[in-house]
Structure formats: C-alpha cells, structure tokens
Amino acid sequence: MGKDRQPDAGLLKMRNRQAGLSIVEIMIAMTLGLILLTAVGGFYVAQHRNQRELSNQFAQIENGRYAMDVLTKYLENAGYYGNYVYMDDFPNASATLPSACETDAQYMYSTSTGTNALAFAVQGATSATMSATFPCIPGANLYSDNDAFLVREVDPTPVASSTLVARNVYLQAVARLKDPVITTGNKVASFTLTNLDGSAGEIRRYPPRIFYIGRCLDASAGTCSTGSDIPTLRMLELGDTGAATDFTDSPMVEGIERMVIEYGLDLKGSNHSYVDASGVTHVVQYDGAPDSYSRSLTTTDQWARVVALRITLLARAGRITAGYSDTRSYTLASGVSYTPSGTAANYKRKLFRKTVYLINVGSRRR
Numbered sequence: 540m541g542k543d544r545q546p547d548a549g550l551l552k553m554r555n556r557q558a559g560l561s562i563v564e565i566m567i568a569m570t571l572g573l574i575l576l577t578a579v580g581g582f583y584v585a586q587h588r589n590q591r592e593l594s595n596q597f598a599q600i601e602n603g604r605y606a607m608d609v610l611t612k613y614l615e616n617a618g619y620y621g622n623y624v625y626m627d628d629f630p631n632a633s634a635t636l637p638s639a640c641e642t643d644a645q646y647m648y649s650t651s652t653g654t655n656a657l658a659f660a661v662q663g664a665t666s667a668t669m670s671a672t673f674p675c676i677p678g679a680n681l682y683s684d685n686d687a688f689l690v691r692e693v694d695p696t697p698v699a700s701s702t703l704v705a706r707n708v709y710l711q712a713v714a715r716l717k718d719p720v721i722t723t724g725n726k727v728a729s730f731t732l733t734n735l736d737g738s739a740g741e742i743r744r745y746p747p748r749i750f751y752i753g754r755c756l757d758a759s760a761g762t763c764s765t766g767s768d769i770p771t772l773r774m775l776e777l778g779d780t781g782a783a784t785d786f787t788d789s790p791m792v793e794g795i796e797r798m799v800i801e802y803g804l805d806l807k808g809s810n811h812s813y814v815d816a817s818g819v820t821h822v823v824q825y826d827g828a829p830d831s832y833s834r835s836l837t838t839t840d841q842w843a844r845v846v847a848l849r850i851t852l853l854a855r856a857g858r859i860t861a862g863y864s865d866t867r868s869y870t871l872a873s874g875v876s877y878t879p880s881g882t883a884a885n886y887k888r889k890l891f892r893k894t895v896y897l898i899n900v901g902s903r904r905r
Contacts, residue, residue: 803829803847
C-alpha cells in the first residue's frame with residue numbers, strides 16, 4: 540500500500556480561516572443586536588407608557604361616573620322619612636333655616652326656633668358661605684372654590700328596636716299622627732308610636748349626610764397623608780362615633796376636583812295662594828317640577844322649594860401626564876369657570892353634568 544495522501548496546504552489554511560468569527564464580525568453582530576434590542580425596548584416602553592396613560596384616563600372617567608352615581612343615589616332618596624307624611628312644604632318666610640351641622644337629635648324635627656327641619660330635604664353652600672353654613676366641614680381639608688350640600692333622609696330599611704346603636708339617630712313615624720319621634724338609640728323607650736292596628740311604628744336610621752370636596756384622600760387633623768394629596772369627594776355622615784353623636788368624615792371618590800350645584804326651584808304661583816273676585820282664597824297647586832335654577836339661594840322660602848339639583852363635576856386624572864399642559868378654561872355652571880395653572884395643568888380632566896330630581900319632594904307638590 541502507498542503512503543497516506545497529505546492534505547493540501549492551501550485547503551488547511553482555508554479551513555483554519557473558517558474556524559471562527561473575526562473581531563470585526565463580532566462587533567458588527569453586537570451592534571446589530573444592540574440596535575434590535577434598543578428598538579424592542581423602545582417599543583415596550585412606549586407600549587407601557589400608552590397603557591399607563593389609557594389606564595389613567597379610564598380611571599378618571601370611571602371616577603367621574605361613579606361620583607355622579609353616588610350623589611344620585613342619595614339625592615333620589617332625599618326627603619324620604621318613612622311613614623312621616625305631614626310635610627310642611629312651605630315654611631313661614633320668616634322661619635330660620637335649620638342648622639346643617641345639627642348633632643342634637645331633639646332639634647332634628649322642630650328646631651330651637653320652631654322650624655320643621657324635615658321640610659328641607661337639601662341645604663347647600665358655595666365657597667363664600669361655606670364656613671357659616673357648614674362649620675362641621677374641616678376647613679384644613681376643604682378644597683377651595685367648591686360647593687357643598689346636605690341631604691336629609693332616613694335609610695329605606697326599618698330596624699328592630701332591639702338592634703339600635705346607642706348614639707345613632709333614628710326616626711319613628713306612623714301615618715295617623717303628625718309628629719314623628721327622632722332620638723338616639725340609647726333612648727329606645729321613646730319610640731312608642733303605634734299604627735291603627737296597635738303594631739309598633741317603623742323605626743329607621745336618620746343619618747344626615749354632607750357632601751364636599753376635600754383636598755386629600757387621607758387626612759388626619761387636616762394634614763394630608765403622604766401620597767394622598769389628591770382632591771376627593773368626601774362625605775360627612777351623622778352617627779355613633781364611639782364617643783358621641785357626631786359626623787364621621789369619609790372619602791368617597793378620589794380625583795373629583797370641582798363640584799358646582801345649581802338648585803331647581805318650583806316657583807309657580809304667587810305667595811302660595813290667591814283670593815278671587817268673590818273673596819275666596821285658593822291654594823296654588825305646584826307641579827313638583829323645577830321652573831328655574833340658581834346656585835346661590837338666600838331665603839328659607841327658596842330652600843323649601845328645591846325639587847332638583849343640577850350637578851357639575853370636574854374629574855382629574857390621578858397621575859400627571861408627561862409633557863402635557865392643560866390650557867383649557869372649564870366652564871362649570873352659573874358663570875363659574877376654572878383654568879388650571881402650575882403643576883395642576885399637567886393633569887388631564889373631564890367634565891360631568893347631570894340633573895337629579897328629588898322624587899320624594901316633587902311628588903308631594905303635585
């Protein structure tokens with residue numbers, strides 16, 4: 540046999556050259572990889588930013604809708620007092636408005652000046668009259684340039700006398716008697732009203748509620764907790780605080796920056812009655828529908844005529860939108876406008892409007 544054939548030297552040299560990548564080829568590959576990675580990373584960041592912004596706007600819209608639903612729920616029940624039907628729809632024009640922050644149950648029907656407090660299903664205030672009308676609202680947490688209003692009503696579900704909470708306020712009424720009983724749960728012996736068949740009159744919790752805009756989601760003694768400095772729809776509710784009958788302040792919906800209320804008045808008629816040519820006095824019949832709207836009511840008679848509320852809310856996003864500046868001027872209601880400035884202009888906003896009819900009040904006027 541012959542000797543093994545030796546490989547060609549040129550072929551060996553070519554194979555050696557193809558055994559790996561040169562430093563130039565590696566650098567080119569790395570550069571292309573970095574470009575691709577940068578593009579993918581940029582796409583991911585952009586998608587994440589867009590998703591976050593969409594979530595921010597969805598939350599803003601949902602908060603505005605939910606806030607309107609909350610207010611609607613309570614207002615549609617305003618003026619409901621169970622079996623109490625002897626409503627003084629038109630208190631004397633010289634009567635004094637009941638205190639919106641009353642905590643003494645003995646004055647929640649007939650006030651210290653003799654006014655029927657139950658005749659006023661709602662009372663409200665603008666920022667100019669806030670401290671005088673609602674001294675129970677914590678001023679340190681009050682968001683300026685907003686309205687607030689009180690709703691009087693009882694809870695729809697009757698409660699057993701054996702389950703009354705000591706410092707909660709309750710109302711008992713029967714259709715056959717004019718005057719209801721309003722007192723706290725620790726005075727259960729006072730609930731003695733009976734129906735014609737001798738059964739006990741229904742007892743319902745009576746928690747007046749005040750709605751206002753606070754500057755914080757969480758606040759203690761008027762100081763915003765860290766990270767909670769966001770305008771919030773809040774509610775003061777009268778009840779048992781554990782030590783007294785007083786208002787408890789609770790956040791309802793965050794991101795509600797402005798609230799303006801216009802009150803619809805049933806104004807048909809003149810002085811509630813008229814005398815015809817024969818000298819006969821006729822009572823004017825009201826239709827229970829609003830004839831005009833006003834933001835600032837000044838008399839007892841006007842508040843007794845409120846049959847609807849026109850609500851305007853301005854909802855603000857929970858987070859700043861990078862690179863965004865809100866240059867719009869928002870027209871709210873009754874000539875009230877708001878133009879964001881400074882850091883506040885970096886948030887997106889949306890207006891919500893709704894008219895809510897006071898069903899229980901309006902139906903009594905028909």
